[in-house]
Amino acid sequence: MIPRYSRPEMVSIWEPRSKFQIWMEIEAHACDGLAKLGVIPREAAKAIWERGAFDVDRIDEIEREVKHDVIAFLTNLAEYVGPEARFVHQGMTSSDVLDTCLAVQLARATDLLLADIDALLAALKKRALEHKDTVCIGRSHGIHAEPTTFGLKLAQAYAEFDRNRTRLAAARRDIATCAISGAVGTFANIDPAVEDHVANAMGLTVEPISTQVIPRDRHAMFFATLGVIASSIERLATEIRHLQRTEVREAEEFFSEGQKGSSAMPHKRNPVLTENLTGLARLVRGMALPAMENVALWHERDISHSSVERMIGPDATVTLDFALARLTGVIEKLIVYPEIMQRNLDDLGGLVHSQRVLLALTQAGIPREEAYTLVQRNAMPAWRGEGNFLDLLKADKDVTAKLSAAELDALFDLAYHTKHVDTIFKRVFGA
Numbered sequence: 001m002i003p004r005y006s007r008p009e010m011v012s013i014w015e016p017r018s019k020f021q022i023w024m025e026i027e028a029h030a031c032d033g034l035a036k037l038g039v040i041p042r043e044a045a046k047a048i049w050e051r052g053a054f055d056v057d058r059i060d061e062i063e064r065e066v067k068h069d070v071i072a073f074l075t076n077l078a079e080y081v082g083p084e085a086r087f088v089h090q091g092m093t094s095s096d097v098l099d100t101c102l103a104v105q106l107a108r109a110t111d112l113l114l115a116d117i118d119a120l121l122a123a124l125k126k127r128a129l130e131h132k133d134t135v136c137i138g139r140s141h142g143i144h145a146e147p148t149t150f151g152l153k154l155a156q157a158y159a160e161f162d163r164n165r166t167r168l169a170a171a172r173r174d175i176a177t178c179a180i181s182g183a184v185g186t187f188a189n190i191d192p193a194v195e196d197h198v199a200n201a202m203g204l205t206v207e208p209i210s211t212q213v214i215p216r217d218r219h220a221m222f223f224a225t226l227g228v229i230a231s232s233i234e235r236l237a238t239e240i241r242h243l244q245r246t247e248v249r250e251a252e253e254f255f256s257e258g259q260k261g262s263s264a265m266p267h268k269r270n271p272v273l274t275e276n277l278t279g280l281a282r283l284v285r286g287m288a289l290p291a292m293e294n295v296a297l298w299h300e301r302d303i304s305h306s307s308v309e310r311m312i313g314p315d316a317t318v319t320l321d322f323a324l325a326r327l328t329g330v331i332e333k334l335i336v337y338p339e340i341m342q343r344n345l346d347d348l349g350g351l352v353h354s355q356r357v358l359l360a361l362t363q364a365g366i367p368r369e370e371a372y373t374l375v376q377r378n379a380m381p382a383w384r385g386e387g388n389f390l391d392l393l394k395a396d397k398d399v400t401a402k403l404s405a406a407e408l409d410a411l412f413d414l415a416y417h418t419k420h421v422d423t424i425f426k427r428v429f430g431a
Contacts, residue, residue, distance in 0.1 A: 005280065010321040013108050014314035016056045022101045023073055024052050026198060027088050030096075030180055033197030034190075040087040047084040052077060070094040091190030095301060096180045099214045102313060103176050103204055106222060109317035110172040116324035117165045117229075121158060123331040125429060128154035132421060135414055136250060136341035137352060142242075146352050147345060147417040150251070150336060155428045157236045164229045171225040174218050178202060179210035184300040212301040216294045219309065223291035226316050230284035233323050237274035237281070240330065244271045250341045254333035273330050280323045287312040345414070349382045350389040356411040357393060357403075364402035374398055 012018055028048040035045035054076050063072035071094075078085035089097075132151035137144050178199035182190045199206045207214050243251040253273050255261070261268030290312060294305035345352065354375050361371035378396055382389040393399050393408055400408075 005322045006318050007321055007325060010109060010112050010318050011314075013105050013112075014318070016059075019101060019105070020054050020056065020059065020073060022104050022202075023070075023097050024048075024054060024077065026097050026100050026180075026202065027074075027077070027092075028052055029198045029201040030090075030092060030190075030194055031087060032201075033180075033194035034087070034090055036197065037191055037193060039191075040090060041084075044084040044087040047081055048088060051081050051084075053080040068094075070097055091182050091188075091194075092180060093183045093212060095210075095213045096182065098306075099210075100178045100180065100198065100202065100204065102309065103178060103214065104202055105313065106219075106317070107172055107176040107203065109313075109321075110168060110175070112321055113226075113229075113317065113324065114165065114168060114172070116321055116328070117161055117168065120324055120328045120331065121161055121165070123328050124154050124158040124161065127331055127334065128152075128158055128425075128429075131336060131338075132425060133418065134336065134338050134341065135345065135418060136338075137345050144344075144348055144352055146355065147414055149418055149421055150338075150341065152421060152424060153239065154331075155425060157232075157239075159428050160232050160235070161229075164225075164232055167225050167228065171222045173205075175222045176204050177207040177214055177218065178204040179207040179214045181207075181210045181212070183212060185210040185212045211299075213297065213305075216291070216297065216305055219305075220288075220292045220295050223312060223316055224288045226320050227285040227288035230281040230320060230323065233327055234278050234281035236327065237277040237330075240274045240334070241271045241278070244269075244274075248340075248344065249337060250344065251334055251336045253330055254335060273326060277323055277327055277330075280319050280326075284316050284320050284323070287316040348389070349387070350412050351379055351382055353389070353412045354379050356416065357399075357408070360407065360411055361399070361402055366402060 028045070031040060031045040031048050034040045035042045054073065058079075059069075059072045059076045062075050063069050066072055066075070074085075074089055077088065081088070128151045130151070131154065132149060134150040135147055136150050136153075138146050138148035178195060179185070180190060180195035180198050181187050181192075187195075195206055198204075209215075240251060240253065242248060244253065252269060253271050255269045260266070261270045261272075290308045294308055297305060358368075358371050358375045361374060362368050366374070374396065375393075378392040378399070379389060381387050382392055390408060390412055393403075394405050403411075
């Protein structure tokens, strides 16, 4: 991923030096396991740790000749270790190193992503509590519906990302498996105890059955989970973008001193961060499908998945890491306009209370269809700006035959719509 959308800590996980360091640790731990079994001398295993090293440029040089990255690495490692290097990679195959390394990288990347979600959850909770009772209009189909609160909007996002955190933690457990099973996964040339040893040393669990490669359904679920998280990012980003529209203007991204919104129009304050998040979400989602197509490999192994994972592993995690951090910043600095929210609530002259009037008429004995017609025939003129909804209702003799003026006034109380906000908050955030 390009530096513009990257953060150093996540990028470092995928750098060649980090990858080769993990490869060397896998090989060294495998040698320790082999030494415990008496397959290789203990001194040889010790030598790997003491003299083991590599040079990224030298590995690249060797690979240009041998056309095999693991062989190039082992050749370079042997240049540092010396004669004891003949015991390295005993009974192993390239996938043992590659797949176990990928598991380590994905697990480490996930730890950063989990921390990112924790930071976002903290920001969402803080702002939700701040605006728990900030009343605003709820919209369905983009049209005014009934009152809600801005705090409830943020609480919904909190609950969604809390679910995403649970999904991601499960995906981490699923992806963090180790395979040191040799060619076609039969352990013919290496004891399963070596796999146990490497798994414990690298913080992984043992893959129950590998066919020279770790089954790619694990990876498919992992990247699908990242795609779901990206979709949640886009959902919240889209909400903010809509609220920032000039005609709405209920909330907007922070606009810093000296910031410019347009090269042509000096007045512009555009939702550039949330628009950016929408685009990044599309990228992360787009990487889920290739991961699913990687599941169907030929027989015990092919490498059609390899080129895909070399790209989507770094790109998906780096992009999502950046997006989560950016969204957290947006929420922390989000500017909210309660007075404009109130103005928008009042814009249609009380039409947002139409359902309360409908229900009150049915409770007063009018059949629902008839009550709906009575309310709608007064709502439509108000919609067209031809009067105040409450005044129109009070002037309708069929309505006032069932509901007094005082009863109609009581139906237009905003507090009615927010009476269960505390209950919802307790469900989301606990007592």
